[in-house]
Amino acid sequence: MSVNLKELSKKLNLSISTVSRALRDSSEISEATKKRVKKKARELNYHANPFASNLRNQKSKTIAVIIPAIANTFFSLATNGAESFAQEKGYHVLIYQTHEELAREISISKHLQNGRVDGIMISLTKETFDTSHIKELMDKGIPVVFFDRVAENLQVPKITTDDFESAFKGTEHLIKSGCKRISFIGISEVLAINNNRLAGCLAAMQKHKIKIDKSILITCDEDRIKNKQKIKKLLNSTNRPDAVFACVEEIAISSYEICEELKLNIPKDLKIMSYSNLNTSAILKSALTSITQPAYEMGREAASELFKIMYKKDYVSVGSTIVLKSSLIVRNSTK
Amino acid sequence: MSVNLKELSKKLNLSISTVSRALRDSSEISEATKKRVKKKARELNYHANPFASNLRNQKSKTIAVIIPAIANTFFSLATNGAESFAQEKGYHVLIYQTHEELAREISISKHLQNGRVDGIMISLTKETFDTSHIKELMDKGIPVVFFDRVAENLQVPKITTDDFESAFKGTEHLIKSGCKRISFIGISEVLAINNNRLAGCLAAMQKHKIKIDKSILITCDEDRIKNKQKIKKLLNSTNRPDAVFACVEEIAISSYEICEELKLNIPKDLKIMSYSNLNTSAILKSALTSITQPAYEMGREAASELFKIMYKKDYVSVGSTIVLKSSLIVRNSTK
DNA sequence: CTGTTAGCGCTTTCAG
DNA sequence: CTGAAAGCGCTAACAG
Numbered sequence A, B: 001m002s003v004n005l006k007e008l009s010k011k012l013n014l015s016i017s018t019v020s021r022a023l024r025d026s027s028e029i030s031e032a033t034k035k036r037v038k039k040k041a042r043e044l045n046y047h048a049n050p051f052a053s054n055l056r057n058q059k060s061k062t063i064a065v066i067i068p069a070i071a072n073t074f075f076s077l078a079t080n081g082a083e084s085f086a087q088e089k090g091y092h093v094l095i096y097q098t099h100e101e102l103a104r105e106i107s108i109s110k111h112l113q114n115g116r117v118d119g120i121m122i123s124l125t126k127e128t129f130d131t132s133h134i135k136e137l138m139d140k141g142i143p144v145v146f147f148d149r150v151a152e153n154l155q156v157p158k159i160t161t162d163d164f165e166s167a168f169k170g171t172e173h174l175i176k177s178g179c180k181r182i183s184f185i186g187i188s189e190v191l192a193i194n195n196n197r198l199a200g201c202l203a204a205m206q207k208h209k210i211k212i213d214k215s216i217l218i219t220c221d222e223d224r225i226k227n228k229q230k231i232k233k234l235l236n237s238t239n240r241p242d243a244v245f246a247c248v249e250e251i252a253i254s255s256y257e258i259c260e261e262l263k264l265n266i267p268k269d270l271k272i273m274s275y276s277n278l279n280t281s282a283i284l285k286s287a288l289t290s291i292t293q294p295a296y297e298m299g300r301e302a303a304s305e306l307f308k309i310m311y312k313k314d315y316v317s318v319g320s321t322i323v324l325k326s327s328l329i330v331r332n333s334t335k
Numbered sequence C: 001c002t003g004t005t006a007g008c009g010c011t012t013t014c015a016g
Numbered sequence D: 001c002t003g004a005a006a007g008c009g010c011t012a013a014c015a016g
Helices: A005-012 A016-023 A031-043 A050-057 A073-088 A102-114 A132-139 A163-176 A192-207 A224-236 A249-261 A295-311 B005-012 B016-023 B031-043 B050-057 B073-088 B102-114 B132-139 B163-176 B192-207 B224-236 B249-261 B295-311
Strands: A062-067 A092-097 A119-122 A144-147 A158-161 A182-186 A217-219 A243-246 A271-275 A289-292 A321-324 A327-329 B062-067 B092-097 B119-122 B144-147 B158-161 B182-186 B217-219 B243-246 B271-275 B289-292 B321-324 B327-329
Touching (some): A062 A102, A073 A295, A102 A132, A132 A144, A144 A295, A163 A182, A163 A289, A224 A249, A249 A271, B062 B073, B062 B102, B073 B092, B132 B144, B163 B192, B163 B289, B217 B224, B224 B249, B249 B271
Parallel strands (some): A182 A217, A182 A243, B271 B289
Antiparallel strands (some): A289 A327
């Protein structure tokens, strides 16, 4: 169907190897032939078969991005950054969603052991307590980089934001706005981001001598319906918190929706502070106060780190961590 | 590095071809050997090299999704649908962003002529007036499907929503809420979605005898800054419209932000109606009224159509169009 | 500077 | 039911 090197070389009365070299600007080919070859290639609309090259070179010029969900502001921004970086480098990006299921994360990891990609960027699921599937990839020599949802026990570059610090500041902001009973709603008991954010939140409360009530530090799970019920129970109780610190956007939105149902006035009855990137639009700003992660930059940074280790011949990954700064965006009406 | 068929067959004292067949459940292999082979393969953690298979089979089990931007509610939802469908079928998804630039769309198309993917799903850029690059792909025998931003002159399956009808209904809603001076803010003069939405909007105005002022039917372009200025000028003028019909979410958000700057009260001073999928969150609902497209379903539907034509041996694509229904979500405070 | 040749790892006739 | 061998299209070592 498509024209290949053999045909092309025949038309040019040159050997296959000469043509191959000419097309890849090898220094051992004269300028004259290079020009002639390239012209003909364009004429015949020649495009190298990537599988043949990949097979020969043992590399694919492709990276994988594994994320819980693409339809999520943070992850789609990060994917944007990663894809943009990769495109600049002439690389292709395969995308895989785990839908927050460890089983899928494992299955995808297994699939990628075959060398289909030269490197992997991953943000773990809520459920990922064990990372031996990632370890296996590394053992096969496939470069891996974590971003945002990292596993701390693996020797892999990690790109995160300053979760503890930002949560600390965010909570201080709530306290300064007069909140005395702050609830933390998390997404996982195994994810570092969750635990760091919780720790930052608690530290701020401790510093300002706010009583910590463990019964209003809750964790959601996979079940959306149950989560809503949990949050509803929390917000509908007689000694309801006066603020919610939502670990992620998704939870902030659920909380917001429940406030509407319960006719609670935000921010009078309840303040919502959340990690969220929706506030790139003015719209969310008017509804809650948020901690925004530099998501696009994280994607680019992660890709950039990945390329660094991909380019190394004998790749020995180190567990360095790059921490980017989040920023606190204060709700309009609170300022 | 990785174990291959040769090694595996050596360990089993079988020929390469027998092992290959056993692994792919060929009927000409005895159950006993199949079992033995598969067990060993698992033991040795064997994974077929995809490039070798691809080269041999001339197919990649990979599709490409080409979109203007991934960090966009509609496109990320659609990508979610496409990726989910592909994952179910055991296919991989390559993602490419055009960033609304025709030049990139062309460059990506050229890259994909080499057979890296078995099929392509694409949503065009704002600038795409000419689609010969897509035609070239089709001529190379690569199945293509359009979704949302389609080119009407090509014989390709197209998945769209009922743009005219929904815009008509959305505009009627504005009119019934008392609007008398409605502005349409578009994104392109070549995209069918833009023109169909505009047509629907105008038709509703005509039906209800609302005066159409061409000076407030405007089109944005690539320049974000200029766009904001245009919209600001529109909303700051003495005979400002009492409603804006935003062709896409992006424009609705800009309009919203400008209202804040100008201290315009939404929806009292200005109503905003928009195509938007942000309203999956309660948050946007409280700010504007929107027409929501079934984005996830569109992604799945487009993937599904793509697979249909990919599976056909001698693929002759027809220009069938599948139209999905959008829904009008009315702003809370207006109900 | 150009050509010949040997694979990359897999699938698939064709023989047995 | 199993094995030998050719070849997918490209690259790179080796020769000239």
